[in-house]
Amino acid sequence: MASTSLVIYLFKILKIKGENDKMEIKVLGPGCSNCIRLEKNVEKAIEGTNQEVTISKVVDPVDIMxxxxxxxxxLVVDEKVISYGRVLTPKEIKAKLNL
Structure with missing residues (x-):
């Protein structure tokens, strides 16, 4: 039984290549001009990279909270908040995403 737990643990740590390697980015905000600018900057940051990315918007205040x-x-990447309250530049986003 202990070896099964170890295999599951290693699987979670090593993440076998597949669909799970796709980065999920969420832009949180009601759709204001800064939210739109941040989304465009995210698109610019990932442009030309080989990283598979899904970008989505979260506009519902309850979901944002x-x-x-x-x-x-x-800005949320793989369910981790990496920035809030400001519009990051494409260069800053690349640095935070290690691109």
Whole structure:
């Protein structure tokens, strides 16, 4: 039984190549001009990379609050908040995403 737990643990750590390697990016905000700018900057940052990315918007205030941020726009990568309350430049986004 212990070896099964170890295999599951290693699987989670090593993440066998597949669909799970796709980066999920969410832009949090009600659709204001700063939210739109952040989304465009995310698109510019990932342009020309070989990284598979899904970009989505979260506009519902209740869903935004679930991430624990009180000022928008917010940027979430793989369910981890990496920025909120300001518009990151494409260069800053690349640095945070290690692209």
């Amino acid at each position: 679930k991430y624990g941020i009180m000022s928008t726009p917010g």
